[in-house]
Amino acid sequence: MILVKDNRCDFCGTCVAVCPVDAIELREADISIIHDTCIDCDICIWVCPIDVLSSDDKKEEVKHD
Amino acid sequence: MTDFDVIVVGGGPSGSMAAEAAVKGGAKTLLLEKDRDIGYPVRCGEGVGASGLKQFIEPDPQWIAATISKVRMRSPDNTKVDFGMKDAGYILHRRLFDYALANRAGQAGVEIQTRAYVDGLIVEDDAVKGVKYQYMGENKELTAKIVIAADGVESRVGRMARMRTATKLRDMDSGYQVTVGNVDIDQEMIDFFVGSNWAPGGYLWIFPKGNGMANIGLGVNGAFSKDFNAHDLTHKFLNEHFPKASILTSVCGGIPIAKTLKTITKNGIMLTGDAARMVNPVTGGGIITGMVGGRIAGEVAAAALQTGDLTPHGFKDYPARWQKAEGKTHDGLHRVANAIFDITDDKLNKMAHRLAKIPPDELSLMKIFTAVARQKPSILIDVTRAFAGV
Numbered sequence: 525m526i527l528v529k530d531n532r533c534d535f536c537g538t539c540v541a542v543c544p545v546d547a548i549e550l551r552e553a554d555i556s557i558i559h560d561t562c563i564d565c566d567i568c569i570w571v572c573p574i575d576v577l578s579s580d581d582k583k584e585e586v587k588h589d
Numbered sequence: 590m591t592d593f594d595v596i597v598v599g600g601g602p603s604g605s606m607a608a609e610a611a612v613k614g615g616a617k618t619l620l621l622e623k624d625r626d627i628g629y630p631v632r633c634g635e636g637v638g639a640s641g642l643k644q645f646i647e648p649d650p651q652w653i654a655a656t657i658s659k660v661r662m663r664s665p666d667n668t669k670v671d672f673g674m675k676d677a678g679y680i681l682h683r684r685l686f687d688y689a690l691a692n693r694a695g696q697a698g699v700e701i702q703t704r705a706y707v708d709g710l711i712v713e714d715d716a717v718k719g720v721k722y723q724y725m726g727e728n729k730e731l732t733a734k735i736v737i738a739a740d741g742v743e744s745r746v747g748r749m750a751r752m753r754t755a756t757k758l759r760d761m762d763s764g765y766q767v768t769v770g771n772v773d774i775d776q777e778m779i780d781f782f783v784g785s786n787w788a789p790g791g792y793l794w795i796f797p798k799g800n801g802m803a804n805i806g807l808g809v810n811g812a813f814s815k816d817f818n819a820h821d822l823t824h825k826f827l828n829e830h831f832p833k834a835s836i837l838t839s840v841c842g843g844i845p846i847a848k849t850l851k852t853i854t855k856n857g858i859m860l861t862g863d864a865a866r867m868v869n870p871v872t873g874g875g876i877i878t879g880m881v882g883g884r885i886a887g888e889v890a891a892a893a894l895q896t897g898d899l900t901p902h903g904f905k906d907y908p909a910r911w912q913k914a915e916g917k918t919h920d921g922l923h924r925v926a927n928a929i930f931d932i933t934d935d936k937l938n939k940m941a942h943r944l945a946k947i948p949p950d951e952l953s954l955m956k957i958f959t960a961v962a963r964q965k966p967s968i969l970i971d972v973t974r975a976f977a978g979v
Binding site: 535536537538540541542543544546550551552567570571572573574576 | 623624625632663704706708723741742743744745748754755756757758761763764765809811814815818819820840841842843
């Protein structure tokens with residue numbers, strides 16, 4: 525699951541632009557992940573210029589099981 | 590009857606140009622901006638070429654921060670290659686520039702509303718018929734014959750119309766920029782750093798902003814962004830090169846360095862500017878090209894309203910004119926960007942050592958390309974294609 529760090533986002537929309545499934549809602553000063561739509565590809569985490577997003581690493585837990 | 594003939598979403602340069610062109614073509618036009626201000630925040634290096642700018646507006650000292658006549662490129666080992674510019678350049682105060690364009694659109698008859706966050710489209714019979722938006726916490730709707738989406742890098746309005754706007758990671762630079770004071774730089778020179786140490790897959794820029802100020806920013810290509818963070822690299826650079834700089838503004842943003850979207854029109858809707866990926870894939874510059882696209886979109890929208898054909902067929906002059914104006918060149922430049930993408934730091938240094946021996950007034954872009962071509966001959970084909978448009 526993609527997590528949003530509190531009080532860090534600059535609302536620039538770079539993550540929105542690369543999200544392949546349109547799972548990020550962004551307005552003037554508010555960002556949220558639509559978890560039902562999100563496919564946990566993590567590219568939003570990488571492309572964010574200021575490290576706002578992170579993963580709770582559920583995928584990796586599954587991998588190691 | 591619809592509320593408007595044309596609704597433009599986004600009050601940047603592309604949106605303002607589209608709205609102005611539409612209203613001048615006789616369309617009743619509304620421009621919606623999501624933020625409380627037109628022109629703010631500024632997520633942009635703010636550099637433009639003089640001749641490109643003058644196609645649209647006379648330069649006004651109020652929004653020209655600096656006039657550029659010199660370029661410096663630095664290789665990873667900090668070898669400096671200096672050359673002059675054929676066409677002068679400007680660094681803008683986008684905050685005031687965007688205001689001036691929107692004001693001009695308003696004077697031409699465009700209605701403008703800020704704080705209007707578009708969160709949906711009205712769609713009937715597979716055609717866009719208007720927008721849903723929030724204003725001051727209330728949900729509102731307005732109908733229109735044509736929606737022009739100039740909503741920037743996010744390009745969500747196009748997605749709402751089920752158009753493919755998602756950009757590949759490799760076609761996106763992850764950008765960060767600070768506007769700083771207290772830096773001793775040449776106010777007539779733009780200064781670029783290439784190579785993997787500051788901006789892997791992209792470049793770092795220093796653009797003067799007058800009065801001892803500068804925009805210092807960089808773009809890390811998305812393909813490298815997992816391991817390199819734009820914010821951290823920018824601050825590392827400041828610490829090394831300008832430890833006394835005072836940071837007056839800091840912004841982040843994505844720079845879409847993709848080819849123009851394959852499809853920029855659909856029934857009742859056109860995309861333009863960053864939203865349509867109308868950005869130079871090598872330089873990442875998108876102000877003037879966005880204005881080019883916006884103006885064509887607005888003109889074609891007004892013409893389509895006359896014929897009543899609000900389908901891609903009725904809008905066909907828009908992609909055709911855009912391709913001719915900039916799109917074809919961008920396709921070629923995208924190939925160039927791919928060709929130079931994997932040139933190693935070592936090769937960049939070697940090229941710079943050779944070029945640095947040539948006096949700046951004798952150095953031309955052609956000589957630089959020749960040096961690149963020596964390291965990577967395949968690029969010659971790409972460059973030829975870019976400029977021949979094949």
